[in-house]
Amino acid sequence: MNKNDLVGVVADKATITKAQAAEAVDAVFDAITSSLKSGEEVRLVGFGTFAVSQRKASTGRNPATGAEIQIPASNQAKFKPGKGLKDAIN
Secondary structure, three states: OOHHHHHHHHHHHHOOOHHHHHHHHHHHHHHHHHHHHOOOOEEEOOOEEEEEEEEOOEEEEOOOOOOEEEEOOEEEEEEEEOHHHHHHHO
């Protein structure tokens, strides 16, 4: 499922237009993104939790040449599924 498919499903389930559903989906994504940017976690009970974790700098290797490269530290978005989602797919 891609974003357009998700918009179509939301439009059908909520009996709204696809344009309104697209605005709603974009608003949800924007809210999650802005919360993660500010360092907050987003907890959706029954669905899961979005959080940011810090990845330390490390040394890697270029697979083509074998030369060592430095991989800088970065923030990574993580998702941990909730009990409701786990139960639904198992």
